[in-house]
Amino acid sequence: MNIADNDHYVLKEILSQPEIWQHTLVWVQAGSVRQKACSLIGQRPIILVGCGSSYYLSLACSPVWNTLGAAPAWALSATDLMLYPDGYWRGQQPGAVIAVSRSGKTAETCEATRHARTLGWRAVGVTCYSDAPLIAACEESLVLTDAAEVSRFTTRALTAMILLLEMLLAEHSRNEELRRELLQLPEKASRLLGRYGEQIADFARAGTFQDYVFLGQGAYFGIASELALKTREMVRTSAVAYPSLEFLHGPRYATTSSTLIVVLLSDGGANYQLELLPKLKPLGAKIAVVCERASAEVTANADFVLELESGLSDYGRMLLMVPPMQLFAYRRALAVGKSSWIEQMINLPAESPQIS
16 A cells, blocks of 8 residues: 555554564564563563553463463553552462563553562563663563654554564464464565555445444454554544453443444354354444455355455464554544544654654
8 A cells, every 4th residue: 555745644654564563573583682581481470561552462462372382371451460469469479571561651561560570570571662661670671663653543563562472472482383474474464455455445434333342252352452442542432342252241232233343253263253243233233354264154244354364373363453453443533534633643752763
């Protein structure tokens, strides 16, 4: 897709993700910091900590670390860790905290990390800025300066940090299959954005949606939560996320003909999610499905289908769902007259890169 000089910063950042991912992969494979971070993590329990998008990032990454890593891992909100530390740290064998903050200034994340270190936990910070307070709170840091953003909407920083954590896991666990899949993501993301860019814009412009629901299971629930947040931020409307099957236990009663339900179809949840689709259709909502390949059940029950056609595993391809749906949120925001809102949502710290 072509980028014009007068396009919003967030659009440029969304479309720059294949390039940023490539930079991230080269950096994490070559960096000596990676070895230091892996040695801190070791074989001990892992807690991924963050706020907002960084928390949803942690929700997406923790199932991957749990499944493929050597030690248990879980995601926690830094706000809860700061306010109710005894509810989480007490009785836990000290391990490693991976603290994530795009700016590196998130007060709750810094405070939770400092407290964890007083209890004997090791700490690795993940951020986009090299002089951030989070770095001082951690023993080691992974700094993705190329992913730093001008827009306040976290897009490429989020995906680059997820990619970094997945690649770090692949290196740490010597998982060559995951590593091989992750190396393919930049090219596949570029192809997806090129293939679906106009279709996404058309669907966003034509819709009568007023509220949005994102459904995903396992790691895909973290992705769904982030996409709901991005839609809520850009379109300035109601957007929520649920584990897919939870939607039938109460939330469905709030569905109207103005609801868009986005189903992130994963291999692990596919059988149950495919049974869910025909139950959603009678609710009157519009249905969008993001999947590896569209089956007959998907085609029959969806108003919009985005096929990844990646040939990758659940954890290898989950990141591919994010840029197209970020692009949908942006296009929908423009369609409902939020261009001036998008325009004002910029933050220009001195060290932020300008986007060409």
